[in-house]
Amino acid sequence: MKKIGFSGTLDPITNGHMWVIGEARSIAEEVVVFLSENSTKQPKFSAEERRAIVLESCAERQWDNVQVVIVKSDYTARVARKHGLDYLIRGIRTTADFDYENLIQQTNVEVIGGAKTLFVMPPRDLGSVSSSFVKALEGPVGWNWTMKKFVPGPAYRSWILDWLHKEWLSLWPAGDDAAAANAQAWFARMTGADAYGGAERHYHNLDHLVHGLAEIRAWSANTRPDKRDIDIVRAAFWFHDAVYAHGAADGVSNEEASARLWLGSGLAADAAMADEVAQLIRATDHFQGGAVSHPLKDIMLGVDLAILGQDEEVYGHYARGIRAEYGHFPDEHYNSQRGQVLAHLRSKAEQRQLYVDRWFADQYNDAAIVNMTRELALLGS
The missing domain is CATH 1.10.3210 (Hypothetical protein af1432)
Structure with missing residues (x-):
């Protein structure tokens, strides 16, 4: 696979997110991180600041095949298609995650005609790590x-x-x-x-x-x-x-x-x-x-x-x-x-x-x- 996308607010990016990006790198030549600028949320860092943090985090691991795109007022799956990507990758930690992501996957493909989603399950030590967990x-x-x-x-x-x-x-x-x-x-x-x-x-x-x-x-x-x-x-x-x-x-x-x-x-x-x-x-x-x-x-x-x-x-x-x-x-x-x-x-x-x-x-x-x-x-x- 030439390209695969990963999406999220990433405020902050966690080691769990980094693991998913690492999995994406193992199956594609290039990874595009779609960073959501969601007006309904109040992130600690601006989209540009989060973009810089993601790029610095990847550079720290010498991952030079990761780029970051800020998504404004659009569906990530549709933006992914515009960038020539057929697939997004998401991590599934719990059954609640699966139910939520399955609904999003159906919406992405059947309603807006966007990219499909591949699901991966993180190792046990990252199973509870999320941005909300870290903020708390x-x-x-x-x-x-x-x-x-x-x-x-x-x-x-x-x-x-x-x-x-x-x-x-x-x-x-x-x-x-x-x-x-x-x-x-x-x-x-x-x-x-x-x-x-x-x-x-x-x-x-x-x-x-x-x-x-x-x-x-x-x-x-x-x-x-x-x-x-x-x-x-x-x-x-x-x-x-x-x-x-x-x-x-x-x-x-x-x-x-x-x-x-x-x-x-x-x-x-x-x-x-x-x-x-x-x-x-x-x-x-x-x-x-x-x-x-x-x-x-x-x-x-x-x-x-x-x-x-x-x-x-x-x-x-x-x-x-x-x-x-x-x-x-x-x-x-x-x-x-x-x-x-x-x-x-x-x-x-x-x-x-x-x-x-x-x-x-x-x-x-x-x-x-x-x-x-x-x-x-x-x-x-």
Whole structure:
């Protein structure tokens, strides 16, 4: 078969969709993805954005025989025929899917004279994966790690950037055009290659941002602190690892450099908030933190260390990310240094001193001990 089509809204495209496209590639020389621009739906991404995500997802797998056509105000099966395609391919996950797709197939062929449909059944691990399923994951602590398992990389990155963008804009009060432009410019900078979006950011990256901000959401929802305190912690978390290098440069720690970056951003609503956020960032600095106090320091540290108390799979992501960030060290040196850090942190957890704030201690202390003990064993410590 020369060509076959695959259709859908693909908001977002999932690994289930990618599997169907892969099956289509196995039976045809070329695959045309017909992307529906359905006016009755309210997708997260525009048709052009979804088209780009699909193409990037295919390129990531080196599938160069896939093209994407946006369908506007027409039947996909009829558009497929106009493009010279006799067949579409669809995945069937359940009997409900079959009943629905069978009705669509009859309409496509008998009513509008469009392309016929071939049906394939996905493997068991993709049987429940749909765009609706993926959308429902967003929000709770760790949602990003779960979503990551079900969508291709470009779709995941686009989704979390959209989520982060909303989080970012909600921090800054509505102002004039110059303030809005400044906020947008700083978002691009913070999520770009020179900060959390950098290729060498294996742990202190966009995932880290999403996880920490979700932790702040959970903390604030359950403890109901003052809104200003919430915003100070959120702003400090955005900036606390904005500058991240191995070792201090010119005697300036990463945290101090990040605090200075924040102060130069012009994002704060007032001078008092600017100073408080900078002070909170400095309070988490290993070099000067002991000498810098802030009433929200325990919250900030709880958010940052919450990763230690996640489930085994998420902790594994974290541990591998830390190893990758220190990939320039040989195993023997890394294992020794990492082992010392973990032993110190585990000791604090055993003494109930790792999470000073009770909310984080109750959530994560015991699991953190288990996780660090397991990693220490793997390190041979």
